Amino acid sequence: MTAAGGESTREDLVRSAARDWVEKRSFGATLPIRGVDLRSEFLFGGDQVRLVDQAGIWKPAWMAAAFTIRTTHTPAGQEAPYFDEIGADGLHRYKWRGTDPNHHHNKALRDAMKSRVALIWFIGAEPNAYIPITDVYLVAEEPDQHQFVVSVGDWVDLRPDSPAEGWIEKYLLTQTKQRLHQPMFRVGVIRAYEQRCAICALNHVELLDAAHIIPDSDEAGVAAVRNGLALCKIHHAAYDRGFLGIRPDLVVQIRADLLQEKDGPMLLHGLQGRHGQKLMTVPKRTEERPSAELLELSWNRFAAGAA
Incomplete structure (x- = not known):
């Protein structure tokens, strides 16, 4: 959220600092970060700022929109409580909290979508340890499926008359591999x-x-x-x-x-x-x-x- 006149607000600065911190802390999304560290280790201006909460969607009270989203680790053979899938357009989906569109967590995600702020997505690599994916944007909402459409790496315009039409699928698949699939592949292999x-x-x-x-x-x-x-x-x-x-x-x-x-x-x-x-x-x-x-x-x- 940038203030009038182009000056960065505290929220802008915290989001940027958090992005840099998780990139450095995870060696460029190659090593998972423990959940306890995400709750306690990040400091801004000497103050502790939590990067996750007990719920999967985290919006500090002083922020105008969601700060981070989280998907917990699901052991092999078990069903995930929230199934975040990939659509035919090559983009990931992130489920609402429950089914109430007016739940405060869902409203926080909607505000992030409307303001086009970049979120951090913490994806469970093992129990209570997460790989951070930065520059995550919510670019559309699908209320009938209780979910948001996620773009990893860049904001994309999904309107039918978008200039991206025609090459967007190949681009998005490449981005998804580089920014999301590869870190998770690495974590799984190194752990195994x-x-x-x-x-x-x-x-x-x-x-x-x-x-x-x-x-x-x-x-x-x-x-x-x-x-x-x-x-x-x-x-x-x-x-x-x-x-x-x-x-x-x-x-x-x-x-x-x-x-x-x-x-x-x-x-x-x-x-x-x-x-x-x-x-x-x-x-x-x-x-x-x-x-x-x-x-x-x-x-x-x-x-x-x-x-």
């Missing part, structure tokens, strides 16, 4: 592999990536943990560039020409030394282990390139 590289067991989460077995640009590249491997940055780069492959039986293979090279200790121990060895870390839960079908598809591509 217990914060260790699958190939070398490196245990420094800041140096780990969630690698896709099959790229998400591929039709088979599903955004699921079974299509993921927790890899340190060296092994991730080597995997993506075809220096190493992983067989469906979880054995690492180094490209033949690389096995003949002589270089420093990284090549000797980090790559050549892993040739013919089983993955050092795999998820404990069967449904989170790398898909044999996806590994076979990836392996066939590696083998064809290494021939």
Whole structure:
């Protein structure tokens, strides 16, 4: 909410500072933030400002519109209390609080939509820990479905005569992957592999990536943990560039020409030394282990390139 004359209000400044804080605190939405920290750690001008409340929609009394929204973690096999889905237009939906359009939480969301303020969306990555998605806009309301339409990254104009018509779906799908799906994919993969590289067991989460077995640009590249491997940055780069492959039986293979090279200790121990060895870390839960079908598809591509 910008005051007359273009001066930022306290609300503007708090929203901006909160955005910067959660980005830094989560290492750019790559690590979850504990719920207790969201309630106590953010300070503005020396004052504690809560970023979440017990309810999923949070509007401090002194703000003119909703500040943040939250979706709790739902364990596998359980039904979420509020089902936030993706519409045919590629945009996410966020459910009302209950079914009363005049509930104060729903009015707070409506005010955020009308004023086009950016919200922060905290999405449950594990029990009581959340990945923050910043620059979240409510761009329309669907009262019959008791929900708002969400755009991640930018405000979009959904009117039929909008200049965006014709390319908006592709753009929105790209934004959704980059800003929402990828952070959740990373959290799920890193958690499943217990914060260790699958190939070398490196245990420094800041140096780990969630690698896709099959790229998400591929039709088979599903955004699921079974299509993921927790890899340190060296092994991730080597995997993506075809220096190493992983067989469906979880054995690492180094490209033949690389096995003949002589270089420093990284090549000797980090790559050549892993040739013919089983993955050092795999998820404990069967449904989170790398898909044999996806590994076979990836392996066939590696083998064809290494021939």
